Amino acid sequence: MYTDAFLIEKDQFSPWLEVLHQEFRLIGPIEENGFYTFAEIQSVRDLALNYDTTMLGPRKFIYHPEEKICAFRKTPEGFEIEPLGKAAPQILVGVHSCDLHAILVLDKVFLKKGFQDRNYRMWREATVIMGIHCTGVCPNCFCASMGTGPLFEPKEGYDFLLTDFGDRYLIELLGERAEKFILPLKLQRATESDFKKKQEIGRKVENQFKKKIDTTHLVDIILRNQNHPVWKRTAEELCLGCTNCTMVCPTCFCYNQKDEIGFDLIHYERKRYWDSCQELHFAQVHGGNFRFTRMARLRQFVTHKLATWVEQFGCFGCIGCGRCMTWCPTGIDLTEIAKEIMVTEQNKTIRMSEAQQFENG
Ligand code: SF4
Numbered sequence: 001m002y003t004d005a006f007l008i009e010k011d012q013f014s015p016w017l018e019v020l021h022q023e024f025r026l027i028g029p030i031e032e033n034g035f036y037t038f039a040e041i042q043s044v045r046d047l048a049l050n051y052d053t054t055m056l057g058p059r060k061f062i063y064h065p066e067e068k069i070c071a072f073r074k075t076p077e078g079f080e081i082e083p084l085g086k087a088a089p090q091i092l093v094g095v096h097s098c099d100l101h102a103i104l105v106l107d108k109v110f111l112k113k114g115f116q117d118r119n120y121r122m123w124r125e126a127t128v129i130m131g132i133h134c135t136g137v138c139p140n141c142f143c144a145s146m147g148t149g150p151l152f153e154p155k156e157g158y159d160f161l162l163t164d165f166g167d168r169y170l171i172e173l174l175g176e177r178a179e180k181f182i183l184p185l186k187l188q189r190a191t192e193s194d195f196k197k198k199q200e201i202g203r204k205v206e207n208q209f210k211k212k213i214d215t216t217h218l219v220d221i222i223l224r225n226q227n228h229p230v231w232k233r234t235a236e237e238l239c240l241g242c243t244n245c246t247m248v249c250p251t252c253f254c255y256n257q258k259d260e261i262g263f264d265l266i267h268y269e270r271k272r273y274w275d276s277c278q279e280l281h282f283a284q285v286h287g288g289n290f291r292f293t294r295m296a297r298l299r300q301f302v303t304h305k306l307a308t309w310v311e312q313f314g315c316f317g318c319i320g321c322g323r324c325m326t327w328c329p330t331g332i333d334l335t336e337i338a339k340e341i342m343v344t345e346q347n348k349t350i351r352m353s354e355a356q357q358f359e360n361g
């Protein structure tokens with residue numbers, strides 16, 4: 001796989017993106033009413049690459065909140081399947097390390113060996129990803145604890161990685177597609193000292209994290225404590241079942257389907273739309289609901305993100321972006337839930353060791 005790294009002046013970067021814009025939809029962070037959001041941009045001038053965080057990650061441009069997954073029409077002979085639309089080539093500009101990781105997590109869900117989701121694969125392949133390293137930390141970010149930031153380490157899943165050096169960017173490339181885009185620019189190649197500078201930026205950001213979580217025994221601790229009082233108390237006193245947490249989470253992938261039949265009774269479409277494990281209907285099956293209580297639903301969300309995801313996909317389902325707690329109307333924080341459980345475990349260990357010492361005289 002081709003890899004290389006160059007330096008690009010900011011004066012040169014914007015015109016280059018404008019040229020790419022002639023061929024690609026450009027999607028990136030913009031400022032809107034005092035908040036940042038990922039949106040399709042009309043002009044490169046609208047990009048706000050020094051953004052802190054967004055309510056929704058760029059997931060929505062690859063795995064759409066609602067999309068058609070099948071269509072057919074009735075004909076005199078029977079039924080005819082209608083072709084689905086094609087993905088428009090697009091560039092996601094300015095994706096932070098946590099959100100790049102979230103896309104890698106979704107890749108594991110939708111592009112597993114033996115099962116490939118047609119729509120996800122189509123949009124993923126049509127999407128050029130240009131990541132950018134964070135230069136600051138939001139109060140609810142804990143990507144450093146989850147191993148997903150602040151610098152992007154895995155060598156997969158992106159085309160370009162930018163690091164802001166003030167008047168220019170270090171631009172790292174991965175793959176032939178990226179090479180083709182950058183070659184005409186005849187840029188200066190990055191040197192070892194540029195990479196040292198990048199690591200230095202990473203270290204400075206790492207020191208700014210206020211929120212942390214120890215993941216060493218996290219999976220076992222969460223699984224051992226499914227009856228801990230924190231679940232019931234938090235769910236009954238605070239959780240409104242509003243689903244904000246799952247809607248903003250960049251790794252949530254659950255969807256439901258609906259069938260729509262045209263008024264002409266000829267055209268038929270099946271659509272899927274994002275669903276949420278925090279909805280009562282989500283666990284409704286023939287014979288009953290297997291997560292009837294709010295406690296069961298909240299516990300499912302946190303347990304899946306911090307524990308059972310690991311067995312299912314080989315990584316945590318949480319990339320530490322902090323969005324679920326930022327947008328939870330009552331401020332429910334899954335790291336605080338996990339920490340309360342950890343404290344109980346520590347106290348248990350202390351009591352056991354004291355009892356042991358007492359027995360030993
Ligand atoms: S669980 Fe919360 S902090 Fe973790 S990835 Fe999802 S939204 Fe971000």
Ligand code: SF4
Nearest residue numbers: 239240242243245328
């Ligand atoms: S956002 Fe908060 S209140 Fe709403 S369902 Fe999630 S945990 Fe409950």
